[in-house]
Amino acid sequence: MSDLPRRLELPSPLGFALLVAAAALVITSLQGIGFSASGFFSGLPHMGRMLGEMFPPSLERAAPMGKALLETFQMALVGTVAGVALSLPLAVLATRHLSPHATVYHAARALIALFRTVPDLVWALFFVVAVGLGPFAGTLATTVDIIGFCGRFFAEAMEEAERGPQEALHALGAGRAAVIAAAVIPAAMPSLINTSLFSLEKATRSSVVLGLVGAGGIGIELQVSMDLFRYAEASAIIIAIFILVVAVEQCSAWLRRRLI
């Protein structure tokens, strides 16, 4: 008889030790964050009261809210456009077979990794110090965040672009620029469009919170409303954010269908 796949087995001693260690890690982490079930349940009435006060949402400050919402979208839009535009050349340098030199390739990869791994809120703190409070700092933070995101995916798309057409262009005497523009980018285009539209959605969501560190947008409005216990105002802001994010997502889905 051929081998039957085995039944569930007891783990080996080493496997068992690892399981115990993982469980211990979760339990100490629960202690570390001060988890308390009683705290959660005693907090429920507060949450209920807060929710009650949130409705109906107050439109008293509709005008400044609208302005902040528009600013949030503008930060996301400009940050995305600048980020995508800067990502393209950086991604070319970070694509192994297109990069002019191995050192340049590794430097470009390292820069993209740095932009990607440092969270956007940290970049916002940095730019608030560098250029002052306001949406410009937020836009710069968004730009850097988008470069980290797009740079990586653009480079991957270019790396995966079909090599045959590139070889054909080399064979007929094309230089690097022509090969990139006429063969690599057209091949990677669906992926580039997709990533760019996704960045716009991502940038919109992150622009909302950048206000919390003073980098412009609607985040600061939300924080002020919460700090002053104006929950009805806060709920209006949350609904406005929801509408903005959903609208951007819908537009980007529509564009994606049209363009790809």
Next chain:
Amino acid sequence: MSAIELAVATPPDLEVGGLSKRFGRVEVLRDVSLAVGKGEAVALIGANGAGKSTLLRSCLRLVEPDAGRVSLLSNDVCSLGAGALRRLRARVGFVFQRHNLVPRLPVLSNVLHGAVARCAGPRAWFHEIAPRALREEAMSCLERVGLADLAARRADQLSGGQSQRVAIARALMQRPELMFADEPVASLDPAAGEEVMACFLDLIRRERLTLVFTTHDLRHALDYGDRVVGLRGGRVTIDAPSAALDLPGLRSFYE
């Protein structure tokens, strides 16, 4: 002047001497020597992995040979700098087995790419921004392969035979002096293959172009080649005028 005297008087378009290339531990080309005269059509035959494609690619340094020399249109290929190499490549058409068109671009842009090396800047990258004269030349190249009505179609919406014709038009756009073709019809069904091959060879003869092509179709080798060169294990083992060869003899070469 007779053809033989002419061949003596003009230097060969392609002269390969002692060419060797290895990929890792595999010796793909071993001491290959070959000369192709002006206007000659040479068929390269040999089993898969015999080194045919590598030989063609080495002549344009799409693959860097390890040793040996290549003289192409009176240029010492191995000593050329990047710019001179590009200018030389522009004078040689190359038709690939897999056509290698840029899939998402229109047919006309793909043909226009043939002019990339002689046009500075992005003028020959996309037909939408190309000057009128270039667009018209690309259109006439398409007409010569009988596909003028497909100029606006995207390259990935063509049949195999159409793609290869467009690739031939792209090579014509280079105004080539010599043409390489690497199994130009191997990816096509037999009917389309015959059609494309006939169209291709007709153009080659009309332009009096020198041609080096690889093929697995021995009948093509005998019909379209003035000379047949056989590679086996990276070495030249046959080099004879096709008039002196026959089909059964060539078949036994593969055994």
